[in-house]
Amino acid sequence: MLRSAIRQFLTQTRFLVTDTAQTVHQKNSNILYGKPIARRILNECHNECAEFVNKYQCRPRLVTVLVGGNESSKLYVRNKQRIAEHVGIDFQVINQLMHTTPSQLIDTIQSLNQDHSVDGIILQLPLPLHLIDKTQQFIDIIREDKDVDAHTSPNGYLYRQSPPPLVTIPVVAAVREMLLEIGEPLQGKDVVVIGRSKYVGTPLALMLSQSSTTAKDSLVSGATVTICHRHTHLNNLTWYCKNADVIVSAVGRPKLITQRMVKKDAIVIDVGISKSWTDKAVAQNKQFVGDVDFHDVQRVARWITPVPGGIGPVTIACLISNLLRLARHRRQ
Amino acid sequence: MLRSAIRQFLTQTRFLVTDTAQTVHQKNSNILYGKPIARRILNECHNECAEFVNKYQCRPRLVTVLVGGNESSKLYVRNKQRIAEHVGIDFQVINQLMHTTPSQLIDTIQSLNQDHSVDGIILQLPLPLHLIDKTQQFIDIIREDKDVDAHTSPNGYLYRQSPPPLVTIPVVAAVREMLLEIGEPLQGKDVVVIGRSKYVGTPLALMLSQSSTTAKDSLVSGATVTICHRHTHLNNLTWYCKNADVIVSAVGRPKLITQRMVKKDAIVIDVGISKSWTDKAVAQNKQFVGDVDFHDVQRVARWITPVPGGIGPVTIACLISNLLRLARHRRQ
Incomplete structure (x- = not known):
């Protein structure tokens, strides 16, 4: 059932697609x-959920x-x-x-x-x-x-507990999944995290800068990380971004990241989400926008995540995955 | 008594000086x-300790x-x-x-x-x-x-708990005291923290980047912080340092920070300590050295902390201060 x-x-849902030929990144x-x-994470969750129901x-x-x-x-x-x-x-x-x-x-x-x-x-x-x-x-x-x-x-x-906590903040786990999908080692790369909120920006910066003990970890950590935020002057933000191999923006300010701020072939991960009330956005039903000026930045970036349809669905999948992990662990 | x-x-002790005319920074x-x-912190601790003895x-x-x-x-x-x-x-x-x-x-x-x-x-x-x-x-x-x-x-x-913990890691508290002494707002400034250890580099980077709610806080937080470490290429480290208003180094590598890496009028705080076994160091009894090439960097920095005699004594004073805070709190 x-x-x-x-x-x-x-x-049925608009979050997941059925076309099996569609890969993570279109040709x-x-x-x-x-x-x-x-979809991949939720498929795993579905199997785990069925096992859980069987067992308990x-x-x-x-x-x-x-x-x-x-x-x-x-x-x-x-x-x-x-x-x-x-x-x-x-x-x-x-x-x-x-x-x-x-x-x-x-x-x-x-x-x-x-x-x-x-x-x-x-x-x-x-x-x-x-x-x-x-x-x-x-x-x-x-x-x-x-x-x-x-x-x-x-x-x-996060950066201190040993062994590490069972669960990771879903949005942080989602960025991790995105970077694993890209599969390029971050070790020694320059990363800019924009935003220092305690549930998104700060834990992201911690994850990305920490030492990596496994090959998989080195895809999501070991970077030189700069934490930018509301008190970073725009000129400085541009200077840091222009040098960055990876930009992760999590502030909720539409079009904060423009094409001139992004190095050619950089990876741009847009975690921000805000609602745009311009006539055009409302007319086109494209009210939810990220921090990145998507169409311009897309021309220079090697990888870019869209909003909506980028980090959002992965975040919910990671939340569900957390639930299953905790449920199994608590009932063991 | x-x-x-x-x-x-x-x-008597070599850690504290008696000459009351000597200010924090010599003329x-x-x-x-x-x-x-x-000395200032320990004087306060001494008074608190006397009160404690009286009370308990x-x-x-x-x-x-x-x-x-x-x-x-x-x-x-x-x-x-x-x-x-x-x-x-x-x-x-x-x-x-x-x-x-x-x-x-x-x-x-x-x-x-x-x-x-x-x-x-x-x-x-x-x-x-x-x-x-x-x-x-x-x-x-x-x-x-x-x-x-x-x-x-x-x-x-640190970055999450509300209310914040009673005590701060002594070396982090010591850097805070040093910056308060200098008294220049960090908000919006560029800071490089070298080292990402869980008891020094990482919590320092967190403190320096967090939002500041009081005027005093803005002297030690609100900066744009870059976390550099062993995987940061030397060229990149130089690039970040050369742009920084404040450099805090906490890795334990002698002469890592040289004059050419430091911007004129930068603040350089040396948290590193290592033992040098060169004949000259042993002969001069100057075996303990910091991360900074002190004599060269001193020429360009606005403020620089020496090793030994810089962060070290303040760290011990902050440890003693932590003890008194915890002792009073537990017995209340």
């Missing part, structure tokens, strides 16, 4: 699409706590739900009212922590304004072994 | 000495576990002991034999964890070869609230 469900999913194209990579006679269960009615958050949650359910995961959304108090939110998370049937908990961000300052404190209530987003502090050691 | 002890200490000199900064009728107690007979480690421990005791701290060294087993070491740490009279535990690194692979696992046994070195994983969140 699950197998037919995933097949149906693969044919004669330098565009690195996320969908085929996501229940489906892995993922619960998302959504506070308030932010439209973008709702959209993200619906996307995750659609994909999770097609893989065979029991996905539940707990809607909490906009004016939820801190203690109510804490109670909700704690009851999910204690519920043995729950394998993963997502606290959908951003929280409403009256809770936003305590975001990390709410996140840190989530049990480390149910933390599919890898947002809790213990899962954030 | 304590006050006279510290006065005696200030006059007409661009050398940023660590001793006066360390016992001295704060710091225990160092030293495994094997590494000569450099013994020297470091003796230095810490001399300074700690002069501040009024009860300093104890537990010597464990070179062939200590993992379980013996774990037992030692656990008994110190349980001993209420122990306020701080140092596991002196490096461990002998047969234990070195499990270093982080041994460190993580240390109770977070006795971890004066801030080496345990929970104290390593």
